Amino acid sequence: MQSSIGRTFAALSATNEAILYAKSPEQLYGQVCEAAFTSGGFLAATVFLLEPDTGLLTFAAGYGDDVARLRGITISTLANAPEGEGVAGRAFRDQAASVSNDYVNDARSVAWRSGAAAAGVGAAAAMPLVCNGRSVGVFMVTRREVNSLSEEIVSLLERMAANVSYALDNFDHEASRKSGERAMRRLNRMFGAISATNEAILRAKTEHDLYQRVCDAAVFSGKSFATVVLLAEPDTHWLEPVAGTGEALELITQTRFSADPDNVYGKGICGEAFRTQRPCVEHDIPISASAPPTRGSGLMACVALPLTRFGKSVGVLIFFTGNSWARDPEIITLLAGIAENVSVALDNFGRATEKARADAERERLSRMFAALSATNEAIMRARSRLEMFELVCAAAAHGGGFNSTSILIAKPGDDYLEMMAVAGPTAENARRLNVSRSEARPEGRGVCGRAYRSRRACINNDFLGDVANNPFRDVIDREDARSGAAFPLIVDDEPVGVMLFISAKRNTFSSEFGELCSGSPTTSPMRLAVSSAPTRRREPRSRRSGCGGCSQR
Template sequence: MRKKSAQSYRHLLSLYATLSQVNQAILRVSDEDALYRKICHIATEFGHFRFVWIGVADPARQELLPVAWSGDGARYLREIRIFLHPDKPEGRGPAARAFHTGKMQVVHDFFNDLRTAPWVAAARRHGFQSSIGVPIARGGQNIGVMSLYASEKSYFGPPEQRLIREMALDISFALDYLDNEQKRKAAEAALENTRQKLTLLLDSSLSTNKKHDPLDIMREFGRTALSLTGGLRCSYGLFDQDTLTAERFQNTRWEKDPEAAGHFSRLNRTDRTIVRTPLPEEGAVLLRLPVFGFSDHALGFVELVVSGDQLSLDRDMPFLSTLLAQNGVSLENAFLVQALSRSESRLRVFQKTFESSTASLCICDALQPDFPIIFANDMFFRLTGYSRAETVGKNCRFLQGADREQKSRTEIREALKAGKAIRTLIRNYRMDGTPFMNELSLFPITDPDGTVTHYLGIQNDVTDTLILEKNREIASKVFDMASDGILITDSENRIVLVNRAFTEITGYSQEEVKGKNPRILSSGRQDAFFYQTMWHELLANGYWQGELWNRRKSGELYPEWLSISTRKDKNGRIENHIGIFHDLTGVKESEERIAFLAYHDPLTGLPNRVLLRDRLEYALRQTTRTGKDLGILLLDLDGFKNVNDLSGHHVGDLLLMEVSRRMAGAVRTSDSVGRMGGDEFLILFPDLTGLEELSSIMDRLLEQVRHPFEIEGHSVTLTASGGVTLYPRDNAGIDDLIRHADIAMYSAKNRGKNRIHFYELSMEQSLRSRETLKQELTRALQNGHLHLLYQPQIDIRTGVLIGAEALLRWFHPDGIRLPADFLGTIENDDLSIELGRWVLGEALRQHLQWKQEGQFFRIGVNISPRHFGSGVLEQDLKNLVDVRGIEDLSGLELEITENTLVSDLGEVQKTVRACREMGVHIAFDDFGTGYTSLTMVRTLCPDTLKVDQSFLRSITENPGNRSILESILKIGQGFQAAVIMEGVENARELRLVREIGYHCIQGYLVSPPLLPSQFSSFLQTWQTGRRWENLENPP
């Protein structure tokens, strides 16, 4: 009993401290929310309650809503609801009863009280054992409840209840005090408001009496009206005083929102009623106030938008009426003062309206000739790029530039002639020349008599709009003309639209598939899992693409590449599926073709290098198992390049195809014929029984190639050269086996062609020797071991030196080497071009030196077929002129052989022409020994024909050579070409050529090839000793 008394004593001490702190808080707090929070905090801090909260009734929701709380129970408030309606269990608890009865509700055992049943579980979690609910009143009415919770049962005894009731009364007293204080301040504010408004009226009256501008008066009126009413915004307008209608104004504006439009054009000038119009969307009221002076017509109107909770007509209307009256008088006086200037003001208003318009406007004078522009606004200048000075005074057609053929120009002329309005589309041009499509509207303006005095033009740049429409049209055409099939389905996956390509690919028309599911195209080759995966990805990502098989209307299956995307509405719901597919039938065929071409030659269809290598690898493995020989033959066509050059590449391709067909027919079925490239073929002979079998097959191959070909009217005769090696006798790898066959083929070509050689080790040694020779020749060229010797060419009638042939010699450590010893090795190598450049440069250098010494004659230089046909000869000659400073090339004669002439005649003619333009002479060397035709002589017109010495050497054994020499001489004379007989070595041969009629000779009878220093000495003795007179009788 003593313990319980001590506990109650502590409770009372805590409550007294709480009550004291509450009273102090009431004196300091100035608003109810702060008061509630402070009370809750004090109760938990000083009263040691477990949790305290204050709830205020919400009549609309019929619920007690927490406004402040303190202690361990914030989560408790989120877990419970307390209603004010007794129909619900939550509306019959202690708090609701305290609110309705105005009496304190005490709960001594929270867990076993029927009133607290709905909240027991939540209270148990927070340790609430007992509670008390105290009503809070305001102005004599209960507005809420304060609830306090303790962590022990029967906490709230009669003493505690008394102190808590006093605390609730103090809170109600504080709320009433706050309300009274607010009313007092409101009364003081109302009194001050009245004083301020009277002051405003006085100040406004004094101010407007000093103003003579009606607009200033209205502006002052607006400011004063806003101040009087606490309005949100104000608009005002003044009527023109020379009209009795409310159609035009001097000015209209919003005081706080200049961009908003007024409503004055709908006002009645004789109505004195102050109209009050609610604006519920703004929570405000629109007051329309007419301003009258001494007449029955309003001078203007003012529109005030006033917040609904600030408006009190009883309070504000007397002030507004007084303000209206005093401003009406001021306006009347101002209008009398400014009556003379009203027209100018009106003009400024129109001009400002024009200039500030967002449309491109211009006015044309219809009473002047050619309808000149008298005014245009800023938008017009911005649209066209012209300035005011460049526009005013001109007819609008200057915007049409030189574009005079537009149909709309005629329509505009007819409308202007008839004085009618028109709207049309015309192409105009900006100042910078860029065109724009102008949607032009022209409106006539008439005077009171109906005469058109002006035209108002409104321009609208619709270029982008037209482009957009065009793009839409193009998109529609693209949809219909696209080569890919397109189908569009709705959200239920029913087909709504297909394009032309869809019909062409599937065979189904739009009418046949509309409203159906795309599964009508299903081929059955994809299983359910395929489509499940497709739809999962489509729904997850909005896109799917892949390859699948579908079925045409005909039943034919076909592959396609399908891309599906979704189109969603603004809420993210799928509206359409768009499928675009491409028929892969052709692609599949192309892939098969590409796969074939990866291993076959596209021209002949024979296996290519890749497939040949695979087959060779396989054949080598087979040979290892069987122990039989494998033959590898590399076959090259002789003279195939000439066929291309003379008959064209088309004929060459057809020839290769026919050669391939013949070769395939000449070998065994187990053999492989493939094309390595160009005119080179590789043939594999597996499982050979002996060399006789191989030789027999190779003979057939050569015979098939030798047999004439008839290709599109061309009769072509070919031979072939080949090299063959045998595995495992030649126990090398794949690359070396092919290389050995190539070496043997090279040997066959060097031995006369039209044959096949077996590979021997010595052939490779010979090839290495040739490479060594090329390297030595390169070093000789670099180290100055090459020299030019010169052999004179003489006119035997007069002894005149007509020229000299430059002959190359290699001063080798082992002795002097002639061109025949090394030029054949490099004839197909770029080294021959480099060597040719050196010979040209050295010969011209020597020619220039002799020319400076007073000796002028031509120097003949042999040009290799490779150099002549390389395309660089012309540039080489130009470089000699530019770099070495050789001004004159007329002393140079290029000697070309018939091997050069049988190449592309057009290219030869082009090169010869370029050389001649630089002054270079042309000679045909070894003429008569090859295939040079009269057509070539006639086409190329050589300056010199050099007759090969072989005709002279064998003339005794072959008397027909004399006729040949006579014919060549006649050819030269017929084409006005000099003819030189080469190789004249004795008096007998000299007498013979004289008899035939030759006058120009070259040979050892005159002189052997000489070094430059020796040649100079020869010239002196030849001329001073008149040696040509004794050539037939040498000493």
């Protein structure tokens, strides 16, 4: 017995040395079992650890002749199970030593009796392994001799297990410290990324500039592998990349993204983030297309966050990060904050765009009011219809900033309108227009012909996209015309001509412009003037209008 106690003391000393040199819990278990077996005279020394969510203790490390049997047995931590009534299950539950000095004949060992008898086990003991007050496993030894586990030996085994538990506490504290440091470094980087993205938001001049600056800030300051912005394509369900930075951009270019849940490309996290307006995370993505699909350092995570404008999803901001980053709720919160800041910036850009559009519209209307005022003055000053036409065209073209302004009058017996006056920077080119009032002719299907026949204003804000303008394509190209508006001139409830405005910009002519010109100074006074202007002098025949009541000047 004295020699057994001496060997156990030697085992205790050896395990303490193992504890000092172990670098991890796994290394600790192996070295403790080896030291205990080598110095303690045991049949086997083993460590069993709790397998999460199962209630079972599984073999983790061991040395000795009985290891082969112990590796294959089932041990439960539940008191109402036969496999939980042995020394290991009791030690785990009670957090106290559990000893059986006649193991084969012990009723508590019935679940393993035949195997233990064949292995020559006479006695067994289990000591709890505790980490931060919680049982995580047991240290278990077996001996050949019955009644060979005295109180002194059990006391030394308890000290051995207590030292291992103390080491486990230290490992856990060190792991927590390192994890905290890593988390702090991650948070510091993310705060740096937020600061950089906020600066990007302040400095960005356009939306695309904003997207690229945010991607740069996330990669260079936040240390993500890559950051990409996807935007919804107008009138489609596709999400297209518009900006990106990083080393894994091939992951974006090799696939497609959709916002449609019924589309195969819309079932991933990007489509889900777009639809739900919530952060979505996917783990274990290969860092490159050539990386093998195995767990390890070759994998990363993808975090998709919605981008909104005035509450409506317009795109997705994607961060490719390490898996540990994507599993940190604080990191996800900070990434969501970046996306929210970008969305606020998009709201501001939207407001600025709307303001610029409203300012431009007010400017256009101001020019039109100025032009209308000038046309009123021209009408009052004109001594003949021809002079009135010329003065009105000049005033409208100059005041409204149009490429050209023209007045065309119908001729009796002729489908084509005669251009009586034209003014503006491209007036010479506009004189080449050949316009008909007949729908049967191609030249009568443009804005002038339609305005003449319908007796209503006709506006086309996209000349290049309208096939009806094909007969005028050469004039349009030379004039760099992009939009136009025609207003009928009516005498005695009959159309006698049109007034045509041409602009170099698309969408120049708003509904307000149409109402302004349809009901007041450009056309209404013109209608009155066409029918009642004084005939102070007769014009040469070659300059006469062809409209019956309008032939005199």
